[in-house]
Amino acid sequence: xxxxxxxxxxxxxxxxxxxxxxxxxxxxxxxxxxxxxxxxxxxxxxxxxxxxxxxxxxxxxxxxxxxxxxxxxxxxxxxxxxxxxxxxxxxxxxxxxxxxxxxxxxxxxxxxxxxxxxxxxxxxxxxxxxxxxxxxxxxxxxxxxxxxxxxxxxxxxxxxxxxxxxxxxxxxxxxxxxxxxxxxxxxxxxxxxxxxxxxxxxxxxxxxxxxxxxxxxxxxxxxxxxxxxxxxxxxxxxxxxxxxxxxxxxxxxxxxxxxxxxxxxxxxxxxxxxxxxxxxx
Amino acid sequence: xxxxxxxxxxxxxxxxxxxxxxxxxxxxxxxxxxxxxxxxxxxxxxxxxxxxxxxxxxxxxxxxxxxxxxxxxxxxxxxxxxxxxxxxxxxxxxxxxxxxxxxxxxxxxxxxxxxxxxxxxxxxxxxxxxxxxxxxxxxxxxxxxxxxxxxxxxxxxxxxxxxxxxxxxxxxxxxxxxxxxxxxxxxxxxxxxxxxxxxxxxxxxxxxxxxxxxxxxxxxxxxxxxxxxxxxxxxxxxxxxxxxxxx
Numbered sequence: 001x002x003x004x005x006x007x008x009x010x011x012x013x014x015x016x017x018x019x020x021x022x023x024x025x026x027x028x029x030x031x032x033x034x035x036x037x038x039x040x041x042x043x044x045x046x047x048x049x050x051x052x053x054x055x056x057x058x059x060x061x062x063x064x065x066x067x068x069x070x071x072x073x074x075x076x077x078x079x080x081x082x083x084x085x086x087x088x089x090x091x092x093x094x095x096x097x098x099x100x101x102x103x104x105x106x107x108x109x110x111x112x113x114x115x116x117x118x119x120x121x122x123x124x125x126x127x128x129x130x131x132x133x134x135x136x137x138x139x140x141x142x143x144x145x146x147x148x149x150x151x152x153x154x155x156x157x158x159x160x161x162x163x164x165x166x167x168x169x170x171x172x173x174x175x176x177x178x179x180x181x182x183x184x185x186x187x188x189x190x191x192x193x194x195x196x197x198x199x200x201x202x203x204x205x206x207x208x209x210x211x212x213x214x215x216x217x218x219x220x221x222x223x224x225x226x227x228x229x230x231x232x233x234x235x236x237x238x239x240x241x242x243x244x245x246x247x248x249x250x251x252x253x254x255x256x257x258x259x260x261x262x263x264x265x266x267x268x269x270x271x272x273x274x275x276x277x278x279x280x281x
Numbered sequence: 282x283x284x285x286x287x288x289x290x291x292x293x294x295x296x297x298x299x300x301x302x303x304x305x306x307x308x309x310x311x312x313x314x315x316x317x318x319x320x321x322x323x324x325x326x327x328x329x330x331x332x333x334x335x336x337x338x339x340x341x342x343x344x345x346x347x348x349x350x351x352x353x354x355x356x357x358x359x360x361x362x363x364x365x366x367x368x369x370x371x372x373x374x375x376x377x378x379x380x381x382x383x384x385x386x387x388x389x390x391x392x393x394x395x396x397x398x399x400x401x402x403x404x405x406x407x408x409x410x411x412x413x414x415x416x417x418x419x420x421x422x423x424x425x426x427x428x429x430x431x432x433x434x435x436x437x438x439x440x441x442x443x444x445x446x447x448x449x450x451x452x453x454x455x456x457x458x459x460x461x462x463x464x465x466x467x468x469x470x471x472x473x474x475x476x477x478x479x480x481x482x483x484x485x486x487x488x489x490x491x492x493x494x495x496x497x498x499x500x501x502x503x504x505x506x507x508x509x510x511x512x513x514x515x516x517x518x519x520x521x522x523x524x525x526x527x528x
Contacts, residue, residue: 015362017371037402044388044399051390051431120382121403122362192309275365279300 023271030124037123041131045106046138061146064094071211085242088151092242093210093234095143096168100176100230101201103136107180108187108194111281118278125274126267129180133173140169147241159244168236168247171255175229178262181270188280208234229258289336289372290455290486291360296369298330298355298510329355330510333369337486339454344501344518345490346525352510353490357381357457360488375454378404382459383444389433393424393443396432400447414450421472422446441465445473452480456487474500494522 031038049059072087107129111118114128144165148158187193205211208230214222225231232255236247247255301324330352337343347353358364359371361379386403387396397418401411411418419428422442432440442465449456456477465473481487491497497504497518504521506514513528514521 013376015371015373015377017362017366017369033407034402034405036406036408039408040399040402044391044395047395048388048390117386117403119358119363120385121379122405123403186310190310190313278363278365 023274024268027124027126027267027271027274031126031130034124034127037127038130038134041127042134042138045131045135061143064091064098064143065146065150067094085154085156088147088154088156088242089213089238090211091147091150092238093208095140095147095241096172096234096237097205097208097210097230098143099136099140099169100172100179100233101205102139103132103176104180104183105194105198105201106135107132108184108197111184111277112187112194116281118281125184125277126181126270129177129184129270132180133177136176137169137173144241161240161244161246164240164246165237167252168233168240168255171236171252171259172233174256174259175233175262178259178264178266181266182262185270185273188277204228204230210234229254229262232258288338290339290374291335291337291488292370292372293333293335293356293360294370294372296330296333296359296366296371297328298352298359298364299367300327300329301325302327328510330359330366333507333510333512335505335512335515337455337488339484339486340481341503342481342487342489342501344497344504345488345507346492346494346497346504346522347507347513351507353507354381354459355510356507357459357488357490360455361457373455376451377455377457378448378451378453379457380445380448380459381457383448384440387432387440387444390431392431393419393428393435397428397443397447400444401450404448406451410451418443418446418450421476423469438465438469442469449473449476449480452483452485454485456480456485458487459490460492494526498522 068087068091071090075086110128110132111125117123118125148162151158183193183197207225207228209217209225214225214231217225232251236251236255239245239247239251333352333356335343345353345356355364357379358381359366360373361377361381362371362373384396384400386400388399391399397415398408398411402408419425422439422445424439424443424446427435427439435443445465458477477485477487489497489501501518503516504518505512506521506525508528514524
């Protein structure tokens with residue numbers, strides 16, 4: 001045929017639908033290529049929140065602060081305060097809990113309802129879980145600023161251990177991403193996963209020593225709570241932020257162990273059928 | 282890249298796409314588990330494409346015609362990697378620019394500038410790649426004075442211009458076009474066509490979906506006619522359009 005030019009010599013990406021790569025690895029490679037999109041998606045959700053309302057980013061902090069205030073009032077009026085600086089105790093627990101709860105929920109809803117994006121352009125599907133995690137991290141950092149201010153107001157000086165915060169945050173981040181991926185995969189196939197999860201989250205919150213100290217419970221119940229991975233993440237996070245010390249070895253080991261297992265499992269579950277999601281959403 | 286043994290930039294071999302819908306909507310897990318255990322899950326299979334084989338060579342424009350629901354958009358989405366074929370094989374050589382859904386992911390509250398980066402990275406470009414072409418994108422879309430205003434203040438035509446400018450901001454070996462030229466005024470459509478022709482001369486292969494037989498006749502080198510997900514005819518524009526218009 002006339003007028004046809006040959007393609008340039010540079011090595012070009014090629015898409016071959018029959019190429020049998022392992023989805024487990026393929027997804028990771030795609031994410032590396034789309035890394036800048038993660039930043040864009042995070043900044044989109046942070047900015048969109050900021051631009052829509054006068055209070056803007058403050059909304060991120062109002063929710064945990066309000067819960068903290070209510071719980072502190074209830075507990076200090078009805079019972080004796082169950083912990084030293086109970087307000088900070090509750091807030092430190094709520095910050096890490098909200099990070100987990102909000103990121104996992106957002107990962108699901110962004111994949112399912114993100115403007116139907118995955119039915120319109122090719123994307124590594126796990127990008128929504130990563131962007132939700134990134135947004136959760138930004139919100140966590142903002143909430144930590146609020147925590148520091150409240151601590152100062154209550155006369156609690158900043159602790160050196162705060163510099164170690166990235167360690168427990170990394171552990172809970174691994175776990176959050178793993179859970180978010182597994183849930184997202186399930187939510188693509190079953191519409192009732194999201195509402196069910198929201199109900200379960202409430203129950204899960206009360207099964208985790210977020211608003212009460214574990215010491216308030218009988219020994220036998222305490223033993224059972226240790227099977228709850230969130231127990232360890234809250235404990236590790238609170239050690240650094242509230243107690244001002246490095247988490248003990250056991251807490252770190254369990255937290256990172258649970259985080260890694262959740263991430264590998266979640267990644268495997270999610271990537272196995274990622275090619276089908278655009279048909280289902 | 283296209284070689285002597287396979288000169289095609291886009292090659293589809295016996296591609297089928299199946300949408301599997303449950304006969305009754307089973308969306309709760311409990312219901313699914315019960316039915317699955319009883320072996321009572323029945324599906325309706327919708328074959329959006331069946332057994333389609335096609336090739337498009339570098340520098341060539343393939344026009345795709347067919348009625349609504351014939352599978353034209355599904356075909357482009359399969360090439361664009363959005364839908365993984367149920368069977369058969371799709372091979373695409375080189376970078377791909379899909380002008381299917383201009384402005385997917387655009388956010389009304391963000392500025393034009395922020396949306397350029399959002400949409401650009403959504404299409405697989407990196408931040409630094411967008412940095413390098415940013416001024417060209419803005420100039421092409423003729424948005425210099427609005428680029429820092431929120432997208433919600435733009436007219437539909439402005440959004441479409443920005444979408445086209447981002448989607449074609451860098452040369453791509455494969456271009457997929459789905460009727461987008463119907464948006465924007467006549468002068469801007471002219472500009473879009475010029476850019477696509479420019480890319481074609483540089484060796485891009487194009488698949489072009491249109492309802493308008495006249496546009497296909499003007500623009501395309503070959504044509505394919507889809508009917509109920511099957512390829513009813515493929516060949517020279519005159520032959521295929523003749524058959525299509527008499528059907």
